[in-house]
Amino acid sequence: MSLLRLENVDKSYGNEPVLHDVSFDMERQSVEVIVGPSGSGKSTLLRCVNRLTEINGGEIYLDGDEIHSVDENELRRRVGMVFQGFNLFTHLTARDNITLGLREVLGASKDEADAKADDYLDRVGLADQADSYPAELSGGQKQRVGIARALAMDPELILFDEPTSALDPELIGEVLAVMEDLAEEGMTMLCVTHEMGFARSAASTVTFLDDGRLVERGPPEQLFENPEHDRTRAFLGELNGLNNE
């Protein structure tokens, strides 16, 4: 059974359609990269999966459970999220950013939570920054704490919403490295990103979304080298142009 299954998902904000009839399946331990022009509904799609936004039609299944049949807080415990703007809790240290969810949602004791947080900070290479506040970290470090925060909840799936778009170019590498490690370890990841290098090396499938519709979907080599649709080709051409500048 696939871990995540979207069936004919529709979403509109008022009269403005954002997603139209989107369907796809994601296998466990796969990495799905969603690309598409801005305004194509990529971020909305992610937010529908953990119900930060509610869909208007269709169904979404997580490991066989329709997501509206699961308590929303329980769903979000099972689906981690990493944000474009990091959204680290400003008033908490790197360690406490991670322990808040462990203690309040998973009911871990302080010692357990602290140990686990330090463990995950170590995994993203930030063991020495456990007591730093977000304002004292660089963008790349913040995002790595953000990934550790999502990871520590032992999610079945992690959503990445343009995790490197707000970073200075020289900081992107450290975040992608962590994401590549995760992919290798078998974490199931649904990523909105325009990092083509990451998509080529780590993605199992790439999906091209345009104007709220799923235009084309396939393994990275096929989609990048030999796209079926003109729109896909045009978009990838523009993206490559930007990347090679």
Next chain:
Amino acid sequence: MSETAIGRDGAVGSIRGRKRLVVGVVGGVFWLWLVARWIYHNSLLDSLFTAVGLPDLLQSDQGVRQREPWVPVEPFAAAAESLQTAASGPGGVIFEWLAWPFELIALAAEAEPALASGAFLTVYLTVISMFLGLFIAVPAAITRIYGGPISSRVSLAYTELIRGTPLLAQLFFFYFGLPLAGFIDSFSVMESTGAPRAAAIVAIVAFTINSSAYQAEYIRSALQSVEAGQLTAARAVGLSKSEAIRHVVLPQGLRYAIPGWTNEFIYLLKYSSLAAFITVPELFRRARDIGSDTFQYTDIYLIVALFYLGLVLTTALLMNKLEVRLSIPGIGQSSTRNS
């Protein structure tokens, strides 16, 4: 500006150098004297001292008017008198001017016990009302932002009703309008325990309600200045809305609220003088009574203004210290230093 000038970031806390020492000594003497007066006439401490068999040093049974000044009045009064006598001779006006400071000091010395007692009541009214008001203000602010359509409107109506009517009218409503004072007086235990009179309790009720509305507005705007992404991230981790508010929005928002909250504290400290009009013998009422006894209205109001100034500057200083202590990199005063 020189380095001894008051800095941009706030209040008396940032005075430097020798001026800091002078301000510190004046403030220290002021507060040492006030606290000594309060202890000396505190009935609870007095009965405690007697109970454990200590000599009867404290004097709580004296009425405020019977209390002896700790600064001698006589020399200053005599000096003023002789200068006034000289004023009837040539160059009289100059002697009259010279007599004035001595008159002022003599009056201050004479009024000192009563003003200390009034200052105590002023601080007491303000601190208790602010504290109790906070327990109304925080839920009111949260309901206003995160509540449903009905509860947020109830909260809005409450703040607008309270902010939209004069404090004096509210005081009169509770004291003369509602039979609240008589109700409180009907508990005869109040008198025997030396608890404040009914009027003071009515004043606390009115001030609590009034300040809660203003505090709620300061807190609301502070909570709204917390980035929306913070709540989203908390929800995405799996925290419920109320957990997210409690663990993420409030700790940040309440820190942002401190400067506004200080403003309300200072405001209430001064406007607690309105309690004088419902017979509460707080600082302003004491001054007014002394004025009507001596007819030295200008002098006593000048003295009492200095009292209020001392109380306000102290509040500003303490709140500034609190803000610095609670600041976190990225939130509060330390962030301005880092950036």
